[in-house]
Amino acid sequence: MTMVPSNFAACLEEIFAAIENVDGWLTSREVEFLALAAACPTAEGEILEIGSFRGRSAIVLAKASALADSCRISAVDPHPVSGPTIEDEHGNPSAIALFEANLREAGVRDRIEIHQMLSGELATQWDRPLRLLWIDGDHTYTGAKIDYDGFSPYLTDGAMVAFHDVLTPFGCTQVFKEAILEGPHFGPVGFCGSIGWGRFRADATEARPFAAEKEILARRLARLCGYDTPDDCRGLKKLYYHLCRSRIPHARLDPSDWARRAAA
Numbered sequence: 537m538t539m540v541p542s543n544f545a546a547c548l549e550e551i552f553a554a555i556e557n558v559d560g561w562l563t564s565r566e567v568e569f570l571a572l573a574a575a576c577p578t579a580e581g582e583i584l585e586i587g588s589f590r591g592r593s594a595i596v597l598a599k600a601s602a603l604a605d606s607c608r609i610s611a612v613d614p615h616p617v618s619g620p621t622i623e624d625e626h627g628n629p630s631a632i633a634l635f636e637a638n639l640r641e642a643g644v645r646d647r648i649e650i651h652q653m654l655s656g657e658l659a660t661q662w663d664r665p666l667r668l669l670w671i672d673g674d675h676t677y678t679g680a681k682i683d684y685d686g687f688s689p690y691l692t693d694g695a696m697v698a699f700h701d702v703l704t705p706f707g708c709t710q711v712f713k714e715a716i717l718e719g720p721h722f723g724p725v726g727f728c729g730s731i732g733w734g735r736f737r738a739d740a741t742e743a744r745p746f747a748a749e750k751e752i753l754a755r756r757l758a759r760l761c762g763y764d765t766p767d768d769c770r771g772l773k774k775l776y777y778h779l780c781r782s783r784i785p786h787a788r789l790d791p792s793d794w795a796r797r798a799a800a
């Protein structure tokens with residue numbers, strides 16, 4: 537049984553304060569979900585983040601997992617120099633220097649193993665078991681599939697997989713549908729904000745009780761597939777998209793309910 541730590545609410549407050557000035561796209565309900573998944577381990581292993589940007593989700597994962605197993609957290613991102621940067625020790629604009637500075641400021645730098653490279657490259661070297669795989673890197677179909685295919689072999693029994701932006705017009709929606717909703721090894725599954733999540737079961741018969749629910753969600757999610765970027769979804773298409781998305785439950789989660797469901 538997965539329990540929500542008694543100090544989870546206090547930790548969330550601390551997390552929101554720590555990320556207040558860190559750029560990123562996670563909404564408050566998504567921050568709550570990610571914190572919950574980190575604070576309530578459903579399996580043995582480490583946490584891997586694909587796509588760090590300036591550290592918003594890495595800070596959430598580090599602070600929340602400290603309530604539970606304080607497991608190793610790895611974060612992979614090539615950190616290209618674009619958007620906000622600070623100067624590195626040579627006076628050059630640097631995205632990774634800003635990422636590290638944000639982690640230090642939040643007091644979690646020592647918790648994160650940083651890999652400055654593409655996720656596909658890291659996958660060729662990876663050999664460690666994962667309890668939480670957080671995919672928020674290349675949102676195209678090909679990119680998200682490389683991430684899922686590269687790291688899913690390391691999911692331990694009961695591990696969580698969470699994809700960002702599956703309820704946003706990106707190619708990763710289709711990967712989530714195929715791998716998690718149509719894959720026989722996942723259940724329970726769900727959405728929170730634009731995050732899609734699923735629990736991996738090594739023995740597919742353990743996931744079978746969730747098959748009907750997954751089939752309904754897969755049918756609804758299919759209507760949101762076929763986009764590679766939000767620019768492809770405009771005008772009437774956008775109205776239809778929003779209508780179809782409203783049929784997929786993705787509200788803020790009650791922590792205890794989620795923990796009960798996630799452990800099912």
Ligand SMILES: C[S@@+](CC[C@H](N)C(=O)[O-])C[C@H]1O[C@@H](n2cnc3c(N)ncnc32)[C@H](O)[C@@H]1O
Pocket residue numbers: 559560561562586587588589590591592593594612613614615616653654655656672673674679
């Ligand atoms: C949406 S941002 C991540 C936001 C971050 N998770 C957060 O919540 O603050 C996407 C990031 O993925 C990185 N990225 C894109 N393709 C990647 C890949 N193939 N491997 C690793 N990171 C990638 C980009 O450099 C960018 O920083």
